[in-house]
Amino acid sequence: MLVSEFLNDDRFELVTDTINDKLIKGAYCGDLLSWVMSHAKKGDLWCTVLTHANVVAIATLLEVSCVIICESAPIESETIKKANQEKVNLIKTKLNSVEVIKKLWVENG
Amino acid sequence: MDITYDFEVYANDYQNAGNASSEIKKYLMQIGFTTKFIRKIVICAYEAEMNIVIHSLGGKLTITIDNKKIILTSTDKGPGIKDLDLALSEGYSTATEAVREMGFGAGMGLPNMKKNCKFFEIDSSSKGTIVKLSWEIKDETFS
Ligand SMILES: Nc1ncnc2c1ncn2[C@@H]1O[C@H](COP(=O)(O)OP(=O)(O)OP(=O)(O)O)[C@@H](O)[C@H]1O
Ligand SMILES: [Mg+2]
Numbered sequence: 403m404l405v406s407e408f409l410n411d412d413r414f415e416l417v418t419d420t421i422n423d424k425l426i427k428g429a430y431c432g433d434l435l436s437w438v439m440s441h442a443k444k445g446d447l448w449c450t451v452l453t454h455a456n457v458v459a460i461a462t463l464l465e466v467s468c469v470i471i472c473e474s475a476p477i478e479s480e481t482i483k484k485a486n487q488e489k490v491n492l493i494k495t496k497l498n499s500v501e502v503i504k505k506l507w508v509e510n511g
Numbered sequence: 512m513d514i515t516y517d518f519e520v521y522a523n524d525y526q527n528a529g530n531a532s533s534e535i536k537k538y539l540m541q542i543g544f545t546t547k548f549i550r551k552i553v554i555c556a557y558e559a560e561m562n563i564v565i566h567s568l569g570g571k572l573t574i575t576i577d578n579k580k581i582i583l584t585s586t587d588k589g590p591g592i593k594d595l596d597l598a599l600s601e602g603y604s605t606a607t608e609a610v611r612e613m614g615f616g617a618g619m620g621l622p623n624m625k626k627n628c629k630f631f632e633i634d635s636s637s638k639g640t641i642v643k644l645s646w647e648i649k650d651e652t653f654s
Contacts, residue, residue, distance in 0.1 A: 434616075436558060436623055439557055439558065439623065440627070444546065452613065452614040455526060456525060456613055459529025459533070463533060480526065
C-alpha cells in the first residue's frame with residue numbers, strides 16, 4: 403500500500419505540507435529510540451507517541467515510509483518544520499498503534 | 512590512501528542531533544556501499560552521536576576510510592564513564608527523566624554499537640570517552 407492510499411481515511415491526517423509518496427513495506431511500533439533505530443526497516447510505517455524533532459532524524463536515517471503519531475500526541479512545531487525540510491511523511495491520528503496496524507492488516511489483504 | 516571527515520557534535524543540541532550521522536550516511540551512499548552495510552554504520556553513528564549530545568560535554572564523530580576498512584571514532588571532552596562494564600550492559604542508563612521523555616535512555620546504544628560493528632573499542636576517563644568502531648571493506652560491501 404502507498405502512503406497516499408493509506409491516507410484515504412479521515413481518521414488520519416497528514417501534518418506535513420505534501421505527500422512524499424512511498425510504498426509501505428512493513429510496520430514497526432516503538433517509543434524507545436535505540437530499539438527503533440536497530441529494528442525498524444527502510445519502508446516501514448512507524449507508529450509512535452514521541453513527537454520531538456529527533457523522531458524526524460531517525461525517520462530520515464532509516465528511510466521509513468511514514469511516521470504515524472498515535473493517540474493524538476501533541477506535535478511540536480519544530481518537528482513539523484523539520485519533517486517538511488526532510489520530506490518525511492508525518493501523519494497524526496487518534497488511534498493507538500494496535501488499531502493502526504489492524505487497519506494496515508485488513509486493507510492490505 | 513585514506514580519507515578522514517570530522518563532524519562536530521554539541522552537548523544538549525537536540526535540534527541538530529542526527530545531522531552528523533546523516534552526513535556520514537550520504538557520504539557512504541556516494542561511495543556505493545550496500546544498503547545493509549551502510550545501515551550498520553549509520554546505527555552506530557547515530558547512537559554515538561546521541562551519546563555525545565546526551566551524556567557528554569560535546570565532542571566529534573570522525574570517519575576514516577581506506578581501501579580495507581572504515582573506522583568510526585567518537586571522541587568527547589568528558590565527563591567520562593565511571594563503570595564501563597555497567598555502561599555496556601543492555602538496559603543500563605543514567606539518562607534523566609527529561610531525556611527519557613524524548614525516547615532516549617533504553618540503555619541500548621552501546622550494546623547496539625557493539626552488535627553492529629566488526630571491531631569495538633572503548634576507553635574512558637574523566638577527560639573524555641573514545642569509542643572506536645570499525646568494519647572491513649570487502650567486495651560484497653559494494654552494491
Ligand atoms: N559519551 C559518553 N559520555 C559519558 N557517559 C556515557 C557516554 N556514552 C554512554 N555513557 C553512559 O553509558 C550509559 C549507557 O549508554 P547507552 O548508549 O548504552 O544507553 P543510553 O544512552 O543511556 O540509552 P539509549 O542509547 O538506549 O538511548 C549512559 O546512560 C551513560 O551513563
Ligand atoms: Mg545512548
